[in-house]
Every structure is written in C-alpha cells, then in structure tokens.
Amino acid sequence: MSLSIALTKGRLEKKTVAMLEECGYGIENLKDKGRALVFEDTKKDIRYFLVKSNDCLTYVEHGVADLGVVGKDTILEGGKEYYEMLDLEIGKCKFIVASLPDIDLLNKVGHIKIGTKYPNVAKAYFNAKGMDVEIIKIDGSVELSPILGLCDGIVDIMETGTTLKENGLVVLDDVCPISARVIVNKASFKLKRQEVMDVLKDLERMVKQNAAAHQ
Ligand code: PRP
Numbered sequence: 001m002s003l004s005i006a007l008t009k010g011r012l013e014k015k016t017v018a019m020l021e022e023c024g025y026g027i028e029n030l031k032d033k034g035r036a037l038v039f040e041d042t043k044k045d046i047r048y049f050l051v052k053s054n055d056c057l058t059y060v061e062h063g064v065a066d067l068g069v070v071g072k073d074t075i076l077e078g079g080k081e082y083y084e085m086l087d088l089e090i091g092k093c094k095f096i097v098a099s100l101p102d103i104d105l106l107n108k109v110g111h112i113k114i115g116t117k118y119p120n121v122a123k124a125y126f127n128a129k130g131m132d133v134e135i136i137k138i139d140g141s142v143e144l145s146p147i148l149g150l151c152d153g154i155v156d157i158m159e160t161g162t163t164l165k166e167n168g169l170v171v172l173d174d175v176c177p178i179s180a181r182v183i184v185n186k187a188s189f190k191l192k193r194q195e196v197m198d199v200l201k202d203l204e205r206m207v208k209q210n211a212a213a214h215q
Contacts, residue, residue: 001192002045003199006065008074009050012180015090016069022209023202046199054078057183066188066196072178073157077118083189085200086182089207095121095175098164099153100146106172112152115145122155125175143167 007016007030020027026042030050033039039048049065053074060068061081068082071091075084095118099105105112111132116122119135126133138145142156143163155175158164164171182203184196 001195002047003067003188003192003195004047004049004065005199006049006051006056006059006068006070008053008056008068008070008180010053012069012071012091013050016088016180019088019090019203019206022206025202057082060183060185063185063187066185066192067199068183069180070183072176072181073118073121075181075183076176077120082183082185084181085184086204086207088180088182088203089211091180092178093157093159094177095125095155096158096164096171097125097153097155097173097175098143098146098158098169098171100168101170103146103152105153108152113150114153114155115142115151116155117142118155121175125155143169 007013017027017030025044025046028042029036029039030048033050037050041048049059051059053070056065056068056070057074057078059065061079069088073095097105111134112126113134113136114122114126115136115138117138117140119137122135123133136145136151142154145151146153146169147167153172154169157178158171161171182200189196
C-alpha cells in the first residue's frame, strides 16, 4: 500500500529531507523542488507533501497523510488525535520564558501579560505556577512585544539565543526542550501497519546512527 508523508516546510525541511536521503529514499524531487508541493518518491511507493507545521497535524489527523514530521512545539500547542511515534532528534531548540532584564517577571505579584505564538503552552506554564496571566497571541517577531510595552514577557522558541540577545531580552526559565517528531494517523497505524513500521524503523536507525556519530 502506498504511503503519504506530510513534511513541515521551513526550518525543519532540509534536515528532514537529509534524513530521508540517508535512509536511502528517492527524494531527488524534494531537493530540487521549485514551487511544487507534492512529490513522488523515485524509489518507494511514497508521496510527500510540504506543509506548514499546524497543517501537518491537520493532514495527519484527517488521514490525508499517514505520517507527518513536525516540531514538538506544534504538537504541544495543537491537537492530539494521532500517535507520536519517534523523536528524530533534529531541529533541537527549547521553549523559554524571557523578558527585559529589569522586570522580575516570575516573582511579580498580580496580573501579568505574556506575548506568545503558543498560547496553550504559555497558559499551561503560568497556570502551573498559580500566576494570574493574560495571554496575548502574537504571530511573529514575538520579541518585539515586551520592547514595545504590549506585555511583561514572552514564551517563545529559542534556538541559538541570538534573537533574544540582539533585542536585549534575557531568559528567565526553560519551559521544555523541543525537537522534530514523527506522528502517525491512528487508522493508518492499523491499516498500513507494515508500511508505517518500515518507515519508522528506517528513521529510527538513522537517529541511532547520527547519535553514535556525535558521541
Ligand atoms: C523563531 C522564534 C525566535 C527565533 C529564535 O522565530 O520565534 O524569534 O526563531 O531563534 P534564535 O534563538 O536562533 O535567535 P522565526 O525565525 O521562526 O520567525 P518568526 O518570529 O517570524 O516566527
């Protein structure tokens, strides 16, 4: 049976495609893609879609894609109607809480405002601390929001830390680590179990191989 795999475009894309190539998959079309969004594997009965991270969850949840590769950040923020099967250990970064240096945000008594692209993650973090938080949804360049006085701090992704540093913000706490995960549609896991397991095993082998190479 043929498989469909939704890949998250952008930051994760290159690393995911490289991993599939290491597995011996026929991903030439994905490497030389132009503006195309659907790609046939040249060696296996697999079709790939390139989609935005949130859409990756949606396509897998609806079974249009049997598998998806997506960041743990998107998984934590989004739905849960799929199986999370494998940590690819690529695209590593973390969720952090940050603010301008002169604000003692985590010890502040009373109402605080937090800007974030990830309202559910931010709310869960501050609720667990019993803090009175108002979440303000920001779609990009979240670091701007405390600088412009829209909020007291942010919950965002940090990879190198350069964006925070260049904008004068400091990390107050780590929320949790993030990396790319493979998710599987629940029905596909039953109906195409062999094909799905074959892909998972190939990818798992590469995860182990990459980990050994970095030791
Ligand atoms: C992400 C994140 C930070 C930045 C962190 O944004 O929201 O702004 O990357 O990376 P760094 O620690 O390596 O500096 P992204 O570049 O995805 O763009 P966006 O702000 O428009 O969402």
